[in-house]
Amino acid sequence: MQRINILLILLIALMTFSCGEKEEQKPNIIVFLVDDMGWQDTSVPFWTSRTPFNDRYKTPGMERLASQGMKFTQAYATPVCSPTRVSLITGMNAARHRVTNWTLRFNASNDRRHDSLDFPAWNVNGLSPESNIERTVYATPLPQLLKEAGYFTIHSGKAHFGAISTPGENPSTLGFDINIAGHAAGAPQSYYGTKNFGNLPGNENSPWPVPGLEKYHGQDIFLTEALTLEANLAIDSALNTDKPFFLYMAHYAVHTPIQQDDRFFEKYLQQGLDTIEARYASMVEGMDKSLGDIMDHIEKRGVSDNTIILFMSDNGGLSAGARGGERHTHNKPLSSGKGSAHEGGIREPMLVKWPGTVTPGSINDQYLIIEDFFPTILEMAEIQNYNTVQTVDGQSFVPFLKDATATAGERPLIWHFPNQWGLTGPGIGTLSAIRKGDWKLIYYHATGSFELFNITDDIGETTNLVDQEPEKVRELAKVLSDHLRDVEAQMPTYKSSGEVVPWPDEVIAGAISAL
Structure with a gap:
């Protein structure tokens, strides 16, 4: 009898130890990154009140995530896509990593011709995990650090980290165990499975067809749905291991081409939207369904309570072209859109769910920037004393998540775009910019001119205060210049x-001395 009791005690101890080990498993982490989604492209209001755009779009998945997590009202990215993605995966500010415009072909710049400026030899080939690739930023990628720490790492969707024929073109070289449809291009040839996502005769030399989804070719399925199905299958593969998983769910939507998702298109036409805007809204809702489907899947698999979800967009919503209606109005009350240093081009919808840490339904008005995701995710994953070959500019926003009253003071945020985007509009140009506290200063390289806005008082950037606030201009120009x-x-x-x-x-010193 005594021997049996001892065996029972040992068995109970072993079970307790095993349960304790399971409870202490690191959290799964999902980064849900949308392409070109504006601050207003959602039924979730990120301003002080609802707007007509919040009533236009149907995003129940985002509403659900917001109710379960924290909404950030002042989250920033860069004006265009590749700089944001490189900043997220390296923790570097764009001024430092020099992938300042979008990338595609090896050694080929996508800058449009400028009348008065020649552009620097920026890193047109993107990110590289290898040190000997010309015109790349050599860095230790985030997924590589997560993989080395025991994570099962999944990439699904748009990569756009490195140019064609470079190591950074393939997410598998950056630390991802699984790569679903990621390559050098930043947009799809087609969103339609019936069009093989662009893999058709005549497109063999095009960089735009989406690779790796042959099982869906010929099917009546939208790209967003196919990527979601594959991501959930990859989650299942991860859960068959004893590892936590990291999913980088990076949708091609809602980037051009603006093509209707037939599951949602008709109801937006019935709302009275023009055809282009109805197509766009259907793409937004399809993206949101993906979010909801992934949340449903992790709940069904019983891992929702140990899964962190971070939702973000890579730049502001497209508004300077290709949209229906009046240009530069699609992100109002914000000014302008993609490609701009005005708020419409850089302020993003951001949500974070962290069960047991983040207060459900909370709101945070502190500002942060895309490179902050790098140290934040590593802290969430409990990875300490990691080594990177690059200098990390980002700052963890975990304190914001743990305490909604935490602040970062008047930390400066920096944007640098010594390039020429393809379209024009407010805040679009070759420029550098800084946000510090309530104030934002934009410096236009071609003209040596400035814009100064009090973002708190003037979210629409309607009043340039350069002449009224010369000391503030001087102060911000000094901080910006010192960083650059x-x-x-x-x-x-x-x-x-x-x-x-x-x-x-x-420029300011020269102007003062000339007086």
């Missing part, structure tokens, strides 16, 4: 003289 000098940021040169465009504080 510190990271050895690249500047354009004037075609007329070959001279390098001066730092913003040098």
